[in-house]
Amino acid sequence: MSYRSGREAFMHGVRTLLPLTPGVIPFGLVTGYMAVQMGMSPGTSIGMTLLFYSGSAQMVALQLLHTGALPVTIVVTALIINLRFIMYSASLAPYVHHLPRRWTWPMAYLLSDQSYALCVLKFASGELGRFAHHFYAGTAISMWLAWQLSVVAGIYLGASIPQSWSLGFAIPLSFLALLIPGLRSMASLGAALVGGVLAVLAINLPYNLGLVTASIGGVIAGLVIESLRKPRVHDASVSGAEGQAQ
Structure with missing residues (x-):
């Protein structure tokens, strides 16, 4: 735009x-x-x-x-x-x-x-x-x-x-609305899944460290998935170039 x-x-x-x-x-x-x-x-x-x-x-x-x-x-x-x-x-x-x-x-x-x-x-x-x-x-x-x-x-x-309004329920819904449009690749999807699982498993950590743990774990998962996908793209391009040369 x-x-x-x-x-x-x-x-x-x-x-x-x-x-x-x-x-x-x-x-x-x-x-x-x-x-x-x-x-x-x-x-x-x-x-x-x-x-x-x-x-x-x-x-x-x-x-x-x-x-x-x-x-x-x-x-x-x-x-x-x-x-x-x-x-x-x-x-x-x-x-x-x-x-x-x-x-x-x-x-x-x-x-x-x-x-x-x-x-x-x-x-x-x-x-x-x-x-x-x-x-x-x-x-x-x-x-x-x-x-x-x-x-x-x-x-x-x-x-x-x-209290019957249950205002706290709207909070996670707003974050879901932000998350879903950003899932545009395998790396982002993997990061979201790993981060979500870690957040649930680490929910009882003191000082809200579960959120930090989940964030770091999600970032690492996304980077690993992205790094695993890049060589495949490179190999495909090399194979295509070799085929054209032959």
Whole structure:
């Protein structure tokens, strides 16, 4: 897709992200409600959300605060949970390294699972053209606003939300919506399967290490499958060349 302006790319990013917000809002409502239930003031809860911008890390940090864990334990745990963003950043870096800091620094802060999943394949294919970072900004800012507003709603309205709504069920559904379109090769399919199996087997690991284990295992599986497929393509091309020579 070729954009005529950065504004057009930005708005397309916003529209692309919007269908994913129903899966994010329940997570934010639960996070905001949980913060208030643990004794945090609305102002502190909102400040924490602005600082963290990571739902899973924020929820674990709230639980550790509630149990009286040491500050260093809370910080280290949050860092471990967010290790996946290092992998996200590394894969996006080749496409944004040329941008000035006024772009790269906000992009780093606004990075999320949803924005990454929507943008990484489009960045790699080059279909977004020279306005690719505007498309990213549209998805990232929309995601940030949806998260912040849903947490604020959870802080002030969480107690009035019936438990029968089962809000937590919408969270995994949103991630499935991101995963399925990305399964475009044997390598990505293998990575998803291995990562999913490891996530189930390692679910009881402390400090949410199961997620990190599954992420690393999935990446390794994808790389191994990709490396096994490449020689076959090379051999086929060599055989074809030899046949033409004969």
